[in-house]
Amino acid sequence: MINLLDFDADGLTDWFARLGEKPFRARQVLRWMHRCGVDNFGQMTDVAKSLRAQLAAVAEIRGPVPVRASTAADGTRKWLLDVGGNNAVETVFIPEPNRGTLCISTQVGCALECSFCSTGKQGFNRNLTTAEIIGQLWHANRMLGAVKQPGVGDGGERVVSNVVLMGMGEPLANYDNVVAALKLMLDDNAYGLSRRRVTVSTAGMAPAMDRLRQEAPVALAVSLHAPTDALRDELVPLNRKYPLRELLAACRRYLENAPRDFITFEYVLLAGVNDRDADARALLALTRETPCKFNLIPFNPFPGSSYRSPAAERVRRFQEILVQGDVVATVRKTRGDEIDAACGQLAGRVRDRTKRRQAVVVAPPARRSIPLEAPA
Ligand code: SF4
Known part of the structure; x- marks a missing residue:
């Protein structure tokens, strides 16, 4: 069929x-x-x-099969969706007064092994199909009662106003299926979302960013997480393949055809690793030529991780340095944490991890230790 x-x-x-x-x-x-x-x-x-x-x-017309649904006190909803082979991915809906954001997954697991990421620790199984990616939006709309009623024109409430591809997986490592799903999100005969309200989040697959700019330019978020190649090689191993200079050049090219005039840089703050004043200043220098905003994400601890979340005062100071450097910097609120839907906890279930190495080949690491305590 x-x-x-x-x-x-x-x-x-x-x-x-x-x-x-x-x-x-x-x-x-x-x-x-x-x-x-x-x-x-x-x-x-x-x-x-x-x-x-x-x-x-x-x-x-076969949508995803939900195996669990939960709702947090703040209204955040999460669905665990069965994708076969005893694997599952998560989709999260975050309601806010002026918008509703759906965070969707694009792979079963992730092969990129970012050292601070719960999904990265689970390994990789396979790419989601287009049906499994768009099916998350299809399912959410049905569950939220947002589908248009047959025969009454455009009736029905658009509860999902924004979609972010920030769940399990690296979207641009599943390029063709993700672009087909993006086209459906933007299509007026399907979901009719604005390009500005659909965001692809990437760890920095520079060549695929160039393709996306041509084929489905939506808003772009880049997981930066470090101001230097040495540290980023450790935190985001993909950096060994596409180092910062190459990545930032791809960001500037992307902006030539993007629906927004800035790139959002995601930056997970890890206590004593990348949260010093000097790191914030280095970020300002690094991104001077690239119109951007920063989304600061205090690390969300998960079992088995040795990283720590910085103190609130450290987060505030880091943000202050960026803002004083004339860069918009926000701190991400934690939503739905009692249902494990906060950033870095959107994981799902990866049982078969044998295909991890087939997905993305990254040069082996140059070993270096990461300090876990803030330098004196
Ligand atoms: S942060 Fe993103 S790219 Fe890195 S391992 Fe996690 S899901 Fe993959």
């Missing part, structure tokens, strides 16, 4: 053409699936009965 959630608009149009059907039929079905959240061809009342029967015989 073909799962129609695997197609973006062009792919669905091509598939319908092979059935001898016109492009408008593909658009009708696209709208039923994504705008109305329908998973049954029988409900597609403006599609000819004979075509509905034909579709039911050869295709399906």
Whole structure:
């Protein structure tokens, strides 16, 4: 069976053409699936009965299978979704007064092994398919009651206004499936989200950033986490392949075609590792030529990690230095922590990790120890 959630608009149009059907039929079905959240061809009342029967015989609309759902006191919702092979990924919805943000996963695990990351510690199993990526938004809209009601035009509330690809996995290491899902998020016949409200977060896959700039330019967040190559090689091993100079040049190229005029740099603050005054000043020097904002994320401890979260005063001082350097710097609020939905805890379950090394080949590390205490 073909799962129609695997197609973006062009792919669905091509598939319908092979059935001898016109492009408008593909658009009708696209709208039923994504705008109305329908998973049954029988409900597609403006599609000819004979075509509905034909579709039911050869295709399906198969969304993710939830194995657990939880809601935190602050309204944050989390779904654990089964992706087969005893693996699962997480999707989190964070409601705020003026927007609703859905954080979605793109891989089962992650091969990049960032040293401070809960997902990185779990290993890698496989890329999610387009259906599994867009299926997270499809599922959330259904659960949140945000689907448009058939036959009443644009009725229905858009509860998910923003999507961030910041869950499990490195989105740009699963490029083709992620771009197909992005196109659906932006498509007016599907989710119709603004490019400015869809954010891809990458650890810095520079060549793929160049492709994304051409093929689906959405807002970009880059996980920076260190002001020097020496430290970043340790924290984000991908840096050995695409070092800071190359990464920042790719960021500036991205801005030529981006929906926002700045890059968001994510920076996890690790006590005594990258949170000194000198690190903040080095960041200002490093990013002087790159329009940017900083999102500071105090480390969120997880079992088995030796890093510590900095004291609130250290976070405040780090932020102050950046702001005094004329850079916007915010500190990420922790939401939904009692359901493990805060940053660095969005993990899911990776049982089969044997494919970790097949995903991304990174040069071996130059060993260096990371100080765990702040220097005197
Ligand atoms: S921080 Fe992102 S890229 Fe790094 S290991 Fe975690 S999920 Fe992968």
